[in-house]
Amino acid sequence: MADNQNGGAHESETAYGRFHRRVLESRAALFAVATTVAISIGGLVEIIPMFTSSMGPEVSDAVTPYTPLEVAGRDIYIREGCYLCHSQMVRPMRAEILRYGEWSRAWEYRYDRPFQLGSRRLGPDLHRLGGKYPDAWHYEHMRDPRSTSPGSVMPAYSWLLDWTVDPADITASIRALAKLGTPYESTEESWVLQQMQSQGEAIVTNLEATGIETTWDREIIAMIAYLQRLGTDGNAVFRGQETAAAPGAPAAGAGGQQ
Numbered sequence: 001m002a003d004n005q006n007g008g009a010h011e012s013e014t015a016y017g018r019f020h021r022r023v024l025e026s027r028a029a030l031f032a033v034a035t036t037v038a039i040s041i042g043g044l045v046e047i048i049p050m051f052t053s054s055m056g057p058e059v060s061d062a063v064t065p066y067t068p069l070e071v072a073g074r075d076i077y078i079r080e081g082c083y084l085c086h087s088q089m090v091r092p093m094r095a096e097i098l099r100y101g102e103w104s105r106a107w108e109y110r111y112d113r114p115f116q117l118g119s120r121r122l123g124p125d126l127h128r129l130g131g132k133y134p135d136a137w138h139y140e141h142m143r144d145p146r147s148t149s150p151g152s153v154m155p156a157y158s159w160l161l162d163w164t165v166d167p168a169d170i171t172a173s174i175r176a177l178a179k180l181g182t183p184y185e186s187t188e189e190s191w192v193l194q195q196m197q198s199q200g201e202a203i204v205t206n207l208e209a210t211g212i213e214t215t216w217d218r219e220i221i222a223m224i225a226y227l228q229r230l231g232t233d234g235n236a237v238f239r240g241q242e243t244a245a246a247p248g249a250p251a252a253g254a255g256g257q258q
């Protein structure tokens with residue numbers, strides 16, 4: 001009959017079932033506390049190791065903060081929504097390792113605030129992009145993706161070639177990151193400007209060699225600095241090492257970098 005609803009006789013019920021129904025389920029407050037405790041155990045098992053483990057032996061020296069110019073590029077990456085089509089996480093699976101290189105480690109995201117893992121891949125993963133193409137390739141690709149990658153569905157971002165970065169904005173970003181614990185030598189605008197300029201001019205010189213005329217303060221220069229840097233800290237650690245076995249994937253000898 002309607003015994004399931006009103007607590008009538010449950011002839012086939014086990015002792016545990018009776019306890020669960022009478023003691024736990026019939027007392028809303030107690031049941032809420034009990035479920036919270038049960039769920040917390042699952043959460044703690046996931047969370048505690050993240051705070052107590054060292055993230056990997058390499059972490060202390062291997063990961064360097066983004067330079068001011070790279071932060072500028074990263075801010076543009078976020079503004080333009082590049083993460084809507086590109087992930088920055090190589091998953092520990094054989095096909096991914098063969099295509100992109102080493103699978104991504106947690107410590108590589110140490111200074112990624114907010115991280116750019118992405119959740120969608122209309123384009124390739126970019127976590128190990130740094131050094132894959134020359135600067136001029138990125139310049140042309142951003143101007144018109146079809147010029148370097150025939151048939152590409154990536155939109156053109158040609159305004160990056162004209163728009164300029166404002167060191168005051170980047171100083172604000174650097175200050176915010178410093179507040180979150182990223183170790184920067186200085187957070188003065190004069191330092192930020194000088195850092196951006198010297199790194200930017202090196203890229204401009206690189207581009208000049210291929211006949212491209214531009215100035216260090218263009219957004220495209222910041223974007224190139226950022227893209228060329230992606231994954232390079234991790235790559236430096238993994239270079240020369242055997243590809244570490246990924247969980248669930250065979251150690252791929254052919255899965256090295258580049």
Ligand code: HEC
Binds near residue numbers: 077081083132146
């Ligand atoms: C609509 C989806 C889409 C968006 C948005 C998008 N891309 Fe792409 N991207 C692609 C596709 C598809 C490819 C592969 C074809 C090609 O090389 O253009 C690609 C390729 C790339 C590559 C070359 C990767 C490689 O390993 O060959 C880079 C670098 C890149 N995109 C950067 C960016 C940046 C930076 C932005 C934001 C300013 C961006 N993309 C926005 C779809 C997108």
